[in-house]
Amino acid sequence: MVKGKNTAGLDLPLPTSPVGVTKSELAYQAMRDGIVNGLLQAGDRLPSTRVLSQRWGVGRGTLESVFERLQLEGYITRKVGSGSRVSATIPDRYLKAVSTAQTTVTRHKEPAMVEAAPVSVRKHYQAQVGVPFVARLASPLLISPAEWAAHLQRAMAAMQPEQMCSVEPQGAWVLREQIAKYLRNHRGIDCLADQILITNGIRHSIDLLARCVVKPGDHVCVEDPGYPAVHHIFEQAGANLLYGPIDQDGLNLGGISNEIECRIAYVTPAHQSPLGVIMSATRRMTLLDWAQRNNTWIIEDDYDSEFNYQSAPLPALKSIDTMNRVVYCGSFNQALFSNLRLGYMLAPPALQRKVLDLWHTVGRSVGVSEQLGLAAFMQGPAFLRHLRRSRQEYQTLRDIVLETLRAEAGTLSH
Template identity: 55%
Template sequence: MARGKTPVPLDLPLPAAVDENGNAVNKHDRAYRALRDAILERLLPEGARLPSSRLLAERWQLSRGTVESVFDRLRAEGYVTRLGGSGTRVCAVIPDNYLHAPPPRDAKRASAAAAKRARSTQRAAQAAAPEGARVGVPFVAKLANPRLFSTEAWVRHVQRAIASASLELLCSAQPSGMAPLREQIAAYLRAHRGVACHADDVIVTTGIRHAIDLIARSTLREGDKVCVEDPGYRAVHRIFELTGASLVHASVDAQGVKVDTVREHAGVRLAYVTPAHQSPLGVTMSATRRLALLEWAAERDAWIIEDDYDSDFRYQSAPLPALKAIDRGERVIYCGSFNQALFSNLRIGYMIAPEAIRTRILALWQTIGRSVGVTEQLGLAAFIERGALVQHLRVARLEYLKLRDIVMSGLSVAPAVAQGRARITGAEAGFHFILWLPRPWSEAAFCKAAQAQGVALQPLASLCHAVRLPPAVVIGYTALTAAQARLATKQLAALLT
């Protein structure tokens, strides 16, 4: 097929208005799925030009604005490029093995018996000790702002949930976590992260690090190799080291982790990635890299841990679908947490583990103790079911966007930033961004000078292992007040002369 031609002109079918669970699917998501699936199935191959938004709008009886929004979403996820005069073209490279992988599982469980066996092997656990908060500390405030959380609403939901719970429910030991919470988590992930899952796929944990610890101890033997991002989340790297595994550090560029580095090392059993908003650089893993990573895992019989730590907070577009959403080979273990969404010491997280590994994880969980307390689980289930979580996320997203804009606007007037000698990246989502320093500043000298002004900074080098990057610092802003953000930004900008 010659470049510039549209291989499937206007006969792409629009998916049904309801999904396999009977839930309504809006027009935007239906159009998105039609085009994304056509790209993944190579009906629209690499380099192909998509039909124009006007033609697709007429064919599907949608507004042109809806189709343009779908094109922008596909571009943000790395499936297409949009260039003036060239139209919208497919840029994602689809590996051959992806086409032979089985389609994603139906959201309903294929085998109730398997879920029953899994439940019989696990108990839940107690919450981990809370971490030190960084509320109000510029600029290491990289956590949910507790000022936005309504304790009154939370108390009401917890009281109602406990009051309506049966004695049997309060006393039963449900290995993967309380069923009402797992049902709400699965429904949320289907609606907001594109993950086809059911309540029986969900394991409730005390947070993402707890989930990763369970995965590491269930899958790794001493001497196994684990691929991690460089720079990356060092606390998780330590968890892998405690299992006796050796780490392979893969560098990160504008498309995310370099999969070629993973391929170069034989014996890698597990890869840990943060695809939606790489920690700490903030880049989004491209569709081509995502598919290449899935292909690698299928070829090597390896696992991928997807840490989706802050995906609910995107400021230029809707949250991106998870890597798990296109995992046809069941190689991705998806990890998330409500600690980042609500407040840091809530200590409720979850994972979606493929059936092939879930029984092992549950068996370990049974050995080391119970999960989160029933009160918190039932309260959170009610909080989600009655729309309070979505409402809170909407409020928090707007507040964090305002704080981000205060900091970025304040830094933009600094001479070094205005002249392009210092720059900001990774600010499209999450709780932080990267400030790349101008010459002749070193990270150590800049952090020391900022500390003298009462501003705490994390040097980027502290998150690097082998990679050597230009001097930069991490700017966390979400757990600040507007006044704190303005003052601290003014102090920081004064150094960027």
């Protein structure tokens, strides 16, 4: 195959449209899957939007937005005069992997390399409503207590007597159904309600995983810079932290020795915390391939993907996890209000059973009324309407900050 001459994209079929899926999403999935599955390879030139428009019966404007999305995620590059080319490099082992494959590796008692931990500051700053530059606290002004109370009251009125005394071990079924539907439609994750475990937030999910997976002395890879609270959770579990630097493409595993067995890699691929980098497609594939070869679990912290201001929210790393190595963790505490204390976890079956056993032992900490209230909030248009309102508000605030910084930077330069 001659690089630059390939037009394999012409042979990519546009999938049959399920109910509720737009042509834009179908075109995106067809092209992304072609790259992920190796039908389109790094350096291959893609057909023009005009050619694809004629073949697929999709408007050129729609395809332009699809190409822009693929470029933003790092799957393709676009240059005026030379067209669009695949830029994501997919490891051969990833292409050959079976979704249920498990790789056994030898545990090294004496690691060949020990990463020096950067100096960490243990000082904590309390988030406060009305204080600027606090990104981790949802604005309580965007959802009124009366609006939330109405959904909560409706859910409580419909509650069955048996629900007051017992609830499904993984959480209320009606809520898990709504979360699974949301993940399928908005995060690209093919999942069902019985795969979801309700927790009280992402840190709670990670703590459960750490206690199930990490033994004293095990290595855990974290981002540098990263989320200090999560680093502390792993340290409390007895882990030795390996710090993977963040560059323009996300987590760089180049400094992690292959001689070290790493039990967990923790990442924030959709919006790296705190630098805001989006992990490129190549890095995502490299991470999945590395995790498969080293029998490592990946924890994907998807803490604020609802608030991407450049395009539609990027698909989750879990959505391309054909090897079942990713544990997906999400929360409603930032999307709605911080004291809601409701999150969820989507783990591979082998890990889910361990976490559920521990969950039974320590006792569930999420009340059924909050779960049913949130399910009622998600069943109608209220939840998505709230996300749109919040996204607009936060983008306005972000733009004010950026405009002020640009203005002040110009003043200082003079």
